[in-house]
Amino acid sequence: MVGRAIATRLAQLGGWEIIGIARKSHAVPGLRWLQLDLTDAGACRRELGALAAVTHLFYAARYDHPEGATESVDINAAMLANVVNALAAGGTLAHVNAVHGSKYYGHQLGPLKLPMEESDPRAAGANFYFQQEDFLRDAARRRGFSYTIVRPHTFCSPAADTPRSIGLAIAVYATIQRELGLPLDFPGNDRAFRARTQFTDLALLARAIAWMATGPRCANEAFNIVNGDNPSWSELWRGFAAWFGIKAGAPRAFTLAQYMTGKQDVWDGLVRRHALRASRLDALVVWPYAAYVFKPEWDIISSMAKAQARGFNETVATPAMFARQFERYRAEKIIP
Numbered sequence: 317m318v319g320r321a322i323a324t325r326l327a328q329l330g331g332w333e334i335i336g337i338a339r340k341s342h343a344v345p346g347l348r349w350l351q352l353d354l355t356d357a358g359a360c361r362r363e364l365g366a367l368a369a370v371t372h373l374f375y376a377a378r379y380d381h382p383e384g385a386t387e388s389v390d391i392n393a394a395m396l397a398n399v400v401n402a403l404a405a406g407g408t409l410a411h412v413n414a415v416h417g418s419k420y421y422g423h424q425l426g427p428l429k430l431p432m433e434e435s436d437p438r439a440a441g442a443n444f445y446f447q448q449e450d451f452l453r454d455a456a457r458r459r460g461f462s463y464t465i466v467r468p469h470t471f472c473s474p475a476a477d478t479p480r481s482i483g484l485a486i487a488v489y490a491t492i493q494r495e496l497g498l499p500l501d502f503p504g505n506d507r508a509f510r511a512r513t514q515f516t517d518l519a520l521l522a523r524a525i526a527w528m529a530t531g532p533r534c535a536n537e538a539f540n541i542v543n544g545d546n547p548s549w550s551e552l553w554r555g556f557a558a559w560f561g562i563k564a565g566a567p568r569a570f571t572l573a574q575y576m577t578g579k580q581d582v583w584d585g586l587v588r589r590h591a592l593r594a595s596r597l598d599a600l601v602v603w604p605y606a607a608y609v610f611k612p613e614w615d616i617i618s619s620m621a622k623a624q625a626r627g628f629n630e631t632v633a634t635p636a637m638f639a640r641q642f643e644r645y646r647a648e649k650i651i652p
Contacts, residue, residue: 317471317473317478318415318518318521319336319377320475321473321518321519322374322525322526323336323347324522325519325523327346329526333348334346334348335347335348335349335367335370336348336349337349337350337354337399338350338351350364352364354377354395354399355379355395360402361398361405363402365402365405367406368406369406369408370403370406370408370409371408371410371411372410373400373411373413374415375396375399375400375413375414376415377395377396378392379391379392383480383602383604383605383608387444388444392444392447392448393451396414396451396452400451404461409459409461410461410462411461411463412452412462413465413466413525413528413529414448414449414452415466415468415525416465416467416538418467418468418540418616419443419445420439420443420446420538421438422438423469423612423616425440425441426614430615430616430617431617431619432540432616432617432618432619433621433622434467434538434619449538456536462536463535464525464529464534464535464536464538465537466525466539467540467541468521468541468542469514469516469542469616469618470513470515470516471518471521472515473518474640474641474644474645476593476648479599479601480602481601482515483638483645484600484650485572485602485606486606486638487651488597488600488601489503489575489606490556490559491560491586491651492576492582492586493560493562494562495585496582498562498565499557499564499566500562500563500564500565501565501568502550502567503568503571504549504568504569504610504611505569505613506567507613508567508612510550511612511613511614511615511616512548512615513546513547513548514542514545514546514616515543515637516543517637520543523630524541524623524628525541527627531627537622539622539623539626539628540618540623541620541623542618543631543632543633543634544620545631545633545634546615547634547635552638555635555638555639556638571603571604571607572603572607573604573606573607576598576601576603579597586652589652590649592650592651592652595650
């Protein structure tokens with residue numbers, strides 16, 4: 317999801333020869349693809365070592381994990397090291413950008429000092445971000461390249477083939493509520509409904525990453541990148557309901573993963589009547605991810621002051637971002 321946005325941005329800028337790496341091959345016009353398992357150090361040395369004159373690595377990979385499960389620190393750290401070591405051996409690697417996130421600060425653990433700033437201490441507990449950051453700092457010093465780290469929050473993309481998507485979860489849920497003649501109740505308690513939160517539009521993130529990777533003032537630094545506003549769900553919810561033409565409901569103590577159980581027949585009826593793309597609800601959206609996003613009962617706000625001071629001043633209005641996503645889902649026949 318993130319890599320595709322970065323590749324799109326680099327293609328827009330021109331002057332880049334872009335090589336994508338994935339475990340499965342992807343047919344994307346203008347991009348060269350390598351099918352590669354990043355956990356295989358030997359394969360990385362063979363395949364990446366054969367590439368000539370690679371100057372920049374944009375690293376947005378994560379090892380697969382079930383939603384809610386602890387992510388492996390060792391495997392994620394090894395994956396990055398396998399790629400960097402293979403590319404750095406060629407002698408042309410100039411910069412590495414790694415995509416992390418605001419879990420660096422521990423936003424998921426409970427209330428914390430706000431706004432979150434890049435100079436804040438690491439959160440308690442294990443996190444592969446920490447090991448990757450330490451590796452990049454050391455490898456950059458030893459091998460002579462620079463690095464940057466980006467810390468977004470709640471990626472938002474209009475892509476309809478990304479099931480871990482809060483925009484898609486909202487759109488499908490609202491569509492089902494409209495079909496059932498029910499209001500758009502918020503799947504969480506009142507504290508979560510009124511807590512301030514934040515999002516990162518993927519196109520904004522990609523523009524920021526390209527800026528970071530080519531700006532000398534950004535070298536060897538980490539940057540928060542978020543839309544720049546901090547709406548509460550209560551502020552967004554009425555607009556969501558209006559877009560789908562239903563009544564805005566109230567906070568309710570339920571999870572979408574449980575609520576969607578048994579709704580496949582409702583969805584199949586919508587698909588037939590509106591000639592939508594055939595899909596299973598449990599594959600279209602990762603519903604436990606939606607529960608994770610709606611759960612926090614405390615404000616989550618990242619400072620953009622550091623990026624702004626270095627010259628990146630772009631912002632995105634979150635309500636308009638969600639509206640664009642909903643329009644895209646409708647255009648692609650995901651929702652009616």
